[in-house]
Amino acid sequence: MNRRAAPEYLVSLDVGTSKVAALIGEVVPGGQVRVIGLGSAPSRGLKKGVVVNIEATVDSIRRAVEAAELMANCRVRAAHVSITGTHIKSLNSVGVVPIKSREISTRDVEAVIEAASALAIPADEQTLHVVPQEFVVDGQEGIHDPVGMNAVRLEAKVHVVLGKLSAAQNLYKCVERCGLTVEKLVLQHLASSDAVLSPDERELGVAVVDIGGGTSDIAVYKGGSIRHTAVVPIAGDLVTSDVAVGFRTPGQYAERIKLEYGCALPEMVQNDPGIEVPGIGETPPRKLSRHMLAEVMRPRYEELFRYVRKELHRADVYDLIAGGVVLTGGVAQTPGILELAEEVLEVGVRLGLPHQVEGLEEVTRSPAYAAGVGLLLFARQQRPSAGGSRGAAAGLRHWMGRMQSWWKGHF
Ligand SMILES: Nc1ncnc2c1ncn2[C@@H]1O[C@H](COP(=O)(O)OP(=O)(O)OP(=O)(O)O)[C@@H](O)[C@H]1O
Ligand SMILES: [Mg+2]
Structure with missing residues (x-):
C-alpha cells in the first residue's frame, strides 16, 4: 500500500504497563483534534510504569504503531511519548528576578523560570517538566502572562517534575529503536488531565487519578494551574x-x-x-x-483510595479540590469504583473520558486512552499554526514547551 508520509499529523505513544497505545490525530478546521488511527498492543516490557525489558517494549511499541499507521493510512516519524513510574518526584519552587528595563520582556520571563528551576538535583535524576503556575508582579499574584507589564520585580511560581535519568533514557531508546523520534516526553498524568478536565474544574480545584495497570497517577489543579503530582504503586x-x-x-x-x-x-x-x-x-x-x-x-481499591487521600493531605492539597476527583485510566471502568472512591475520599467523584477530541469512538469513549488523547492535545498546543487555544493556559503551555525543549537538549 502506498502510504502518505504526513508531518502534519499529531502522534502519541502512551507506553503503559498494561498496553502501549499509539494514536494518530489530525487537526480539523476550528482547531479540534480528530483521532484517525489507533493501535494498541499488550505491554510486556514494563513494571509499574518503567521499562524493564527493552526488546519486549520495542516489540509492543512497534506493533501498536504499525496498527495505528495501517488504520490512518500514513507513516509516522515522531511522537509525543508518556512517562510515569514511582521514580517521578515533584515539588513547587519559586524564582525572582529584578526588572531593569521597567517593562517585563520575554527574556525576563525565561530568566525567572530558569531561576525557579535552579535546584540541586541528584546526578541520576533529571528535570522532566517545569510548569509555570503563576507569576507575581511587584507583589500582585495570579498573573499568567506578565510580558509587557511595568514592574521592578518578577517572581515565578513553578511546579517541577523530576525523574530518573535512566528511566527516561530507556524509554527514548525503545522508541528510537522503532525508527521514531521522541518529540517530547510528557508526564502521563499531565497528559490525562489535559484530556479529561474542563477549565472550570482546573480553576475551582480538582484531582485527577489515572488508575492504570501498574501505577495510579495523581495530578491536582487549582486556580487554573497544576499544584501537585504524585505516583502511587497500587493499580x-x-x-x-x-x-x-x-x-x-x-x-x-x-x-x-x-x-x-x-x-x-x-x-x-x-x-x-x-x-x-x-x-x-x-x-x-x-x-x-x-x-x-x-x-x-x-x-485493594480501598487501600488505593486511602493512599490517595493520605497523599492529598500530606501534600496539603486536600482542601483545594472543591471540584472533587476525576477518575480515569482503564480501571475507572470498573463497576462501583466511583462510588467506592466517593466513600473513601469523601468528595464528589466522576468518570473522566477524553473530551475535546472527535473521531474513533473506541478512543473517545474509553478512559484507558485519556493519556494518549492528552498527548495529542499537547502536540497540537505546540503547533501554533494548528489552531491551539489562546490565552493564559496557552501562554503557560508555551513556556512549558520551551522548558521541555531545553531539557531535551540535555540528552
Ligand atoms: N473494562 C474494564 N473494567 C475494569 N478494569 C479494566 C477494564 N479495562 C481495563 N481494565 C484494567 O485497567 C488496567 C489497565 O489500564 P490502562 O490501560 O489505563 O493501563 P496502562 O496505561 O497500560 O498502565 P499504567 O498507566 O499503570 O502504566 C488493567 O489493570 C485492566 O485490568
Ligand atoms: Mg496509563
Whole structure:
C-alpha cells in the first residue's frame, strides 16, 4: 500500500504497563483534534510504569504503531511519548528576578523560570517538566502572562517534575529503536488531565487519578494551574493478583474474570449466577460468586483510595479540590469504583473520558486512552499554526514547551 508520509499529523505513544497505545490525530478546521488511527498492543516490557525489558517494549511499541499507521493510512516519524513510574518526584519552587528595563520582556520571563528551576538535583535524576503556575508582579499574584507589564520585580511560581535519568533514557531508546523520534516526553498524568478536565474544574480545584495497570497517577489543579503530582504503586495489576490468589486461578484467567464480572463494591452485585473459575494445574474448575469476587477486589481499591487521600493531605492539597476527583485510566471502568472512591475520599467523584477530541469512538469513549488523547492535545498546543487555544493556559503551555525543549537538549 502506498502510504502518505504526513508531518502534519499529531502522534502519541502512551507506553503503559498494561498496553502501549499509539494514536494518530489530525487537526480539523476550528482547531479540534480528530483521532484517525489507533493501535494498541499488550505491554510486556514494563513494571509499574518503567521499562524493564527493552526488546519486549520495542516489540509492543512497534506493533501498536504499525496498527495505528495501517488504520490512518500514513507513516509516522515522531511522537509525543508518556512517562510515569514511582521514580517521578515533584515539588513547587519559586524564582525572582529584578526588572531593569521597567517593562517585563520575554527574556525576563525565561530568566525567572530558569531561576525557579535552579535546584540541586541528584546526578541520576533529571528535570522532566517545569510548569509555570503563576507569576507575581511587584507583589500582585495570579498573573499568567506578565510580558509587557511595568514592574521592578518578577517572581515565578513553578511546579517541577523530576525523574530518573535512566528511566527516561530507556524509554527514548525503545522508541528510537522503532525508527521514531521522541518529540517530547510528557508526564502521563499531565497528559490525562489535559484530556479529561474542563477549565472550570482546573480553576475551582480538582484531582485527577489515572488508575492504570501498574501505577495510579495523581495530578491536582487549582486556580487554573497544576499544584501537585504524585505516583502511587497500587493499580489494576495488584487487583488481578489478588483475584488470582483469592480464587486460586492462573493470572490470565484472573484478569479475564476481573474484566468480565468484577465490581469494586460487593453490595452493588445484583445478578449473581456464579462464575466458573479454572483451577491451577490439575485442579478442576469451581463455581464461585460475583459477590465473592467483589469482596476480593474491594480491599485493594480501598487501600488505593486511602493512599490517595493520605497523599492529598500530606501534600496539603486536600482542601483545594472543591471540584472533587476525576477518575480515569482503564480501571475507572470498573463497576462501583466511583462510588467506592466517593466513600473513601469523601468528595464528589466522576468518570473522566477524553473530551475535546472527535473521531474513533473506541478512543473517545474509553478512559484507558485519556493519556494518549492528552498527548495529542499537547502536540497540537505546540503547533501554533494548528489552531491551539489562546490565552493564559496557552501562554503557560508555551513556556512549558520551551522548558521541555531545553531539557531535551540535555540528552
Ligand atoms: N473494562 C474494564 N473494567 C475494569 N478494569 C479494566 C477494564 N479495562 C481495563 N481494565 C484494567 O485497567 C488496567 C489497565 O489500564 P490502562 O490501560 O489505563 O493501563 P496502562 O496505561 O497500560 O498502565 P499504567 O498507566 O499503570 O502504566 C488493567 O489493570 C485492566 O485490568
Ligand atoms: Mg496509563
